[in-house]
Amino acid sequence: xxxxxxxxxxxxxxxxxxxxxxxxxxxxxxxxxxxxxxxxxxxxxxxxxxxxxxxxx
Numbered sequence: 001x002x003x004x005x006x007x008x009x010x011x012x013x014x015x016x017x018x019x020x021x022x023x024x025x026x027x028x029x030x031x032x033x034x035x036x037x038x039x040x041x042x043x044x045x046x047x048x049x050x051x052x053x054x055x056x057x
Contacts, residue, residue, distance in 0.1 A: 014040045014048040024050050 018035045021027075021043070022025070023052055029046065038046075 010040050014043050017043045020047055023046065024054070025049065 021035060026035070026046070028034060029042065035043060035046075
């Protein structure tokens with residue numbers, strides 16, 4: 001039996017990234033905007049930068 005994983009929707013991934021940023025203590029974007037107002041790619045960019053920062057702390 002070959003099962004395929006059900007991929008998360010873009011919105012579900014965006015929400016997961018926002019939760020991750022919140023767990024880092026981040027609740028706004030670089031320019032003070034609400035994370036919930038940012039699109040998927042902006043949130044992904046922020047979470048990637050924060051992950052890299054934490055890897056080098």
